[in-house]
Amino acid sequence: MTSTVSTAGTAGPAGTAGPAGATSSKSEQAYAAVKASILSGEYSPGYRLVLAKIAEELGFSVVPVREAIRRLEAENLVVFERNVGATVAGIDPTEYLYTMQTLGIVEGAATALSAPLISAADIARARAVNELMRECLANFDPVRFTSLNRDFHSVLFEHCPNPHILDLVHRGWNRLQALRSSTFSYVPGRARQSVEEHESLLRLLEAGAPADDVERAARAHRAATLDAYLAHRAPSP
Amino acid sequence: MTSTVSTAGTAGPAGTAGPAGATSSKSEQAYAAVKASILSGEYSPGYRLVLAKIAEELGFSVVPVREAIRRLEAENLVVFERNVGATVAGIDPTEYLYTMQTLGIVEGAATALSAPLISAADIARARAVNELMRECLANFDPVRFTSLNRDFHSVLFEHCPNPHILDLVHRGWNRLQALRSSTFSYVPGRARQSVEEHESLLRLLEAGAPADDVERAARAHRAATLDAYLAHRAPSP
DNA sequence: GAGTATGAAATCGTATACGATACAAAACTG
DNA sequence: CAGTTTTGTATCGTATACGATTTCATACTC
Structure with missing residues (x-):
């Protein structure tokens, strides 16, 4: 495993694709980071999630961050309002x-x-x-x-x-x-x-x-x- | 009446469903269009969803199309593979x-x-x-x-x-x-x-x-x- | 000839840029 | 002074651009 890819190795490419092995995309990382912050309570309900701000904090551009947040929206962890922004899902x-x-x-x-x-x-x-x-x-x-x-x-x-x-x-x-x-x-x-x-x-x-x-x-x-x-x-x- | 599609099932973000004719965003439109094509059978299981191609068909850029497809992925209607592309979810x-x-x-x-x-x-x-x-x-x-x-x-x-x-x-x-x-x-x-x-x-x-x-x-x-x-x-x- | 390097084409992932929208504060009018 | 209009700013939505990765076909070596 440790052997880096380098040139095409004979090692069977068979299904490796290790879920953990492959470095995750930035949108994945952003997703994980924001989700963790929400679940840990660092971002409490009502907290305003500003794309540019989060992007800056993570050192990414806004695109992957946006994707991450929409994904969290699909899990009902954040609420997204068109042309307004996203907030951490609140109590109701x-x-x-x-x-x-x-x-x-x-x-x-x-x-x-x-x-x-x-x-x-x-x-x-x-x-x-x-x-x-x-x-x-x-x-x-x-x-x-x-x-x-x-x-x-x-x-x-x-x-x-x-x-x-x-x-x-x-x-x-x-x-x-x-x-x-x-x-x-x-x-x-x-x-x-x-x-x-x-x-x-x-x-x-x-x-x-x-x-x-x-x-x-x-x-x-x-x-x-x-x-x-x-x-x-x-x-x- | 023929259409069984039922627009429900994960309505728009923030449960908008705004009947007030608020023109939907392009990513919304792309989402609806691709979803309809999948449900109608126009895109059958295994069909390869190429971002650029769909974007061209709809007259949008790839960004909203990508967002739409990832949303469909969250609903398990498409399968996304990193750096490879999306396909309509298949039978298994x-x-x-x-x-x-x-x-x-x-x-x-x-x-x-x-x-x-x-x-x-x-x-x-x-x-x-x-x-x-x-x-x-x-x-x-x-x-x-x-x-x-x-x-x-x-x-x-x-x-x-x-x-x-x-x-x-x-x-x-x-x-x-x-x-x-x-x-x-x-x-x-x-x-x-x-x-x-x-x-x-x-x-x-x-x-x-x-x-x-x-x-x-x-x-x-x-x-x-x-x-x-x-x-x-x-x-x- | 089987299997392996090499290269080109297709497609995705992300960055950057700019127009569009919404909210708030300031200016204006009666 | 109340209400309305205007302006300004923050933020989002989308387009375009380019580097990264995969895939497939081709050329090469043994």
Whole structure:
């Protein structure tokens, strides 16, 4: 591998095209950079993404940056307005509802499809994460709690054999992460209940429950979070 | 009326869809034009999309065309290869499986969410379409059958109040349409069975069945099509 | 003659340039 | 002084240009 290309090598060009090996294009890099900034929170919701500015920061021209941003738009991480500009997708209760509902559906399916492929080691791993979440409850650490929450669920759906579904799940999680929905949807009593539901889910998986049951449970888990948020916020018109 | 294209499915950026006649940007136009060509079958799977050529045809420069194509790539309607070019997404049994499975999930959910909003008139409309499909069976008209099939299901999920889910459903259908999966998945006995399942679905809706039942039925309907295809093709390794 | 270097053509990726649009502030008018 | 017009600036949208990469055909070596 290390051997540089140099002259045409006899080495079979067969399918190398290593996804990682090939230096990524600038639009790829820009995409990765901006996405990372959004997910990390450096660019918070509402942040104005000025093409020229980002291009300058990265040392690229605006063209690849524009492409990157439109790609992020397709993932609903930024909002683009014609002749005005792009901003990091912001919080909106309705959108939150849509996103949570959609994620509940695709994540439920992904988890159900993963279920038969989850090993005892996976479950142990997830349980360990869940215990750390329990600690966060005591320490009042919602940021870490949210991060661990994603880790927990990742273990449950990561074996999903259908990449399309998996992609949708990741998009949903990314969107929530970009919205920084942690502080937003961190309803007092809910977090504790969530941890308990996680444990139930794990027991269901350990018992080799039918896919249908797993799906229902996973979906209900998310619906409960959504409902808690809605109830928490409903009183005020 | 002939056009089944349904402009939905990933509407313009920022959900504009501005009917106010705001002239769309060239990249919008290019997007719409190329998308239409793919869905209509003018550009079949495997067709090579050369930027300069399309740009010339439309009278634009390559930049907006490139943007349009990358957007279509995000919808899985075209495949882009670095430094090589774009081609219309082709048929691949595995991809077909992934797509059908995913569509089954999101369409099932969309239909279930629509159910309470479907009127008697909607059902009558759907039933009329289904009768036309029955005629196609006699006339051996798989192309029209497939087109009507989309119309039928559109009636059932179009009231879905969650636009994210609706968008995913449209994407799935578009992808199948681009793949021209009709000829591909038109398994002899299956079409007739499909029409009967449609009738069952309508009766379920008329009876005001619980959302869960509707969802299960809609999903099973699609799974049955997929299974028929798999069984039809399975014998040969 | 099989397989490998070499070169030319096609196409993409990105930079730069400029016109178009939108928003805001200043100037004007009654 | 309120409302309207004008002007200015920031930013986007698209065209054009050129270097980079791939691909294919050709010539070459053993």
